[in-house]
Amino acid sequence: MAIISSQNSAVTVEGSGNQNYMPALISLAVLYFMNGFITCLNDTLVPFFKEGFTLSYADSSLVQFYFFLTYGLMSFPAGMIVEKIGYKNGMVLGFAIAAIGALLFYPAADMHLYYLFLAALFVLAIGIVVLQVASNPYITALGPAETASSRLTLIQAVGSIGTTVAPIFGAHYILSRLKESGASSDAVKYPYLGIAALLICIALVVYNLKLPKISTGSESAVASPEERRSLFSFRNLNYGSWAIFAYVGAEVSIGTFLTNYIADTLSVGVENANSYVSYYWGGMLVGRLIGSFLLKTLKASQVLTFCAIGAILLVILSVSSNGALAVWSMIGVGVFNSVMFAIIFSLSVVGLGKYTTKASGILSTAIAGGAIVSFSQGYLKDHSTWAIAFMIPVLCYLYIVFFGMNGYKPKAENL
Template identity: 45%
Template sequence: MISSSARAGSRRPAMARSYTTPLVILTSLFFMWGFITSLNDILIPHLRAVFTLSYVQSMLIQFCFFGAYLIMSFPAGFLVERLGYKAGIILGLSTAGTGCLLFYPAAEHVSYPFFLGALFVLASGITLLQVAANPYVAILGAPELASSRLNLTQAFNSLGTALAPFFGSALILSVAIKTSEELQKLNPSELASYGVSQASAVQAPYIALAVVFYVLAFAIAMLKLPTIAEPEAPAEVSEAHGVYRAHTNVWGYRHLVLGALGIFLYVGAEVSIGSFLVNFMGQPQIAGLREEMAARYLSLYWGGAMVGRFVGSALLSRIRPGYLLAFNAVVVGALLVIAMLASGAMAMWAVLAIGLFNSIMFPTIFTLAIDGLGKHTSEGSGILCMAIVGGAIVPLIQGFMADHIGIQLSFCVPVVCYLYIAWFGLKGHYADFAAR
């Protein structure tokens, strides 16, 4: 972290200017992993049709992606701690590029397990990127503006998330997919030929993505990024009149552990809401929309998240991050209660508005959780990224509730998640402070 003396006086403007180029470069990485993550939404229906998968089998795509966060995040934290942020970013980009290249032989062999393996390698690279880039952005400048910087870069992550479906639908889903009735009429040789032609539709897009990842890795290797030293002693913080207690083990920082639970619940709640949105809007008592029409409204949800991050980046330079996080979590909880109890357009728009208030949550929880970790920052980042596995678990809980009490009332599950996030914003991230 930067010392208080380095932050003071006339040096701040020069320091801010010196960080502009690396922040621009890092922003491109956030865009890329938002793009590649959102592309899974196109990959799922495509591979489901190619391999005639059940719904549960097609969901293995998401489980492989989120499983990489669980398995690879903590090792990635140790790698970044030893290699440094720049080397970690280069390794993450190279690994992601290799995962994209593996889609080519997976399509040639028309092998679903091969696709899942390629996806796991790709997700492992994205995990390493997150572990390296998130804390790097957080410490690349004045500590009191860490949440603002991370929200700004995350806004471009949302831009990638919003654009990927348009490109994916044009490049991967451009060839008409046969219905199950049409597939039953094909003989074995025709069916095999059809499978190869459909599987090959992913080859060109993912090879192009591999090239982009490798070019970014080369560009970053050639550029001189500033080296930011993490302090051995507890860092000064802006959230309270105190300092964090120093610990010899990263797990000793209680606010980090509480923040990891916050990441787990936030990502789980976000994925749950997104997973049920189309079906929710299709309910007769809500909007009765066909799936095709309901899917169009999703652009408003993700667009709201992008706008919210740009607005949140500005607000976080003036408002304490914990307070804004708590406010947004309470608003989302209220919107979910409206969606549970109301009907018609009111319930539908209440859920769609959640994207706007979700926007700042991940980067804000992240920066609050790693604040004051000092030399343990990389390990702490690995723990937080590992907690993203909540996106594979919380939706299962809401799915169980939906089967028993209906989709509308099942939103009680994310309500509980947001109540915890509100508490973390108000009180939880202070848990490890010691008085001066």
Template identity: 50%
Template structure:
């Protein structure tokens, strides 16, 4: 079984901080990974309205993009966790970059053949590589320094992830949505140049390989193994899923990713509604940058606040604020409806980097297994938007926004009660 990765100072060291400086370079290197996968993930918000128009899809059909992308987390996270435990964090990340690059390059033949199914396949391969990166990099950052600052450290690296999600809508709108004319019938849809996605994804694939090459040259420190820190209760048949706060954390990740993706993926269509702002696709796509930009700002601010405020309490506060903002958007129109929904991105900012370490706290040698379970919960980004799409097809986008409200309500409860550590009896 895996042993506990730890950054605790050796027994004869006077302070844990004596080991901290050697992690600075490693943390800087890993932070670059967060930027690129944020960019790739958020580009789906541009891809969905683009392919929806080209292939004349309804909301549920368009959300097959999210199903294939985030469904890869469900299918691949646990195998990825075992692979990382065997290969190590660095080799796991390098392999993840390679697989993701292959997925990005597959967009070229998918566009050339003009087949929706090929796009979905390319997205699944791309997401499988990103899943491996997530499983390796998130716990690596969490344990790359003192445990007490894990939430702040992960929040800071996630801020650079948000920088990627902020730039993606701007570049995607300029390079992809700008090529999308107003459609009146299926004939005009067939005339759209689907190859607009080829160059952006070829560049992404090349960037993945380049960063992989750079990372291979960085000397990442080996995390010391501290088997003596494993609690007695962990001996025997206790597994990661016997920790109540981890299991509830898995649900929290599921609801957080589901709510964030459901809102982000439909912002272009929401802002195009006549009773909101009636924006054209390119203009609406540019506004999506504010949603993800809010998350970026919130994560930089959160990296400071999490050293001053209880992470669990801050998580609950942000969840309540998100509920209020979504309800305001549902009940208003025009600029108020737009800005209140875009402001939800600010509230999303610290959710992932707080839930992740809260759920992994005290898992010891089960940390890798717990990380795999948490990343599996990213399937919320596949299932919640699908349900959102079904509701939107039948009742409209406004009513569908009540689904993220329910998700944020659960996250509030997790911050206040569900994140408390407890180990249930093994079966």
């Protein structure tokens, strides 16, 4: 998943242009890796808690619900906090909050209470949101403007490595102990203690690094009638917000239930099925590398439409078939997902001018789609089949097809 900021002002690096940006870029790479790793480790927690607490699909999807709901609740507050304490301190604070959330897994496991795990995840997610809001400006501010996109692509690729490694880690250290855990959740106790320790170490390192200072430029107090235009009067932003909601919802929903879907399809244990999820997220890495070249020559809206249609066809093929074909076609959706977020975001802010950074706050809030859509799919699976449940992501991709064909245009036009 791409990372966007909810800040309301432009950012610039203070001081001379001869600063060494490498420590800051390495810090951001580690940050993105941990963000991707922690977020996608939720895909392991869903099947683990489902069996460990004997939950329905809807109840097990609350892992994602509370995690992604945080984006809707905390994006703007996190932006205000970071504005007051600064970006570097914001990153340190984000790592610290995330570490506290990871530490809370220990008492939750000791008491074996699902709602305590959900509370721990909520705290962990607050830290992730603060990290994202604090770190994003560095990517564009550190270095020449003409190479900002390449820096963003590289950093996102590092994040994709984290999302690819997380399912493998979860399958080996958590799901492999599911049967021996019985009526306990001890399997998550030590992995999350390790994550907490790592987050604390990273926070200390970042705190002691001499990172370039970034200042925010204030907006003009006097605005023309055109500049006072309502943010919600931009058609592409309105439709784009829902496209972000739909995309994140579809991406997270498929990742959330992929382990159980593969386990049912291949008749294997969830610990074996979970390792396949790394290919789904790995496809994001491959797709981003391919997309970075294609988008230099192809129209972004056409690429988005093609990818959304490709995702629809693969999901329908998967639920209409069985065995390896069903599994690998669903996994293949990850390749088509890879460039969607970045394209939707860029198309949503075209023509917004000084409103662009405010619009990013709205788009960041729309990431809460990961909460709503995954819960909806889980509820539908409880009352129906996988084929019916996966129509939820298909509907999301259909909306993205509309956005890629017409919804991205600043003014309404015929298809």
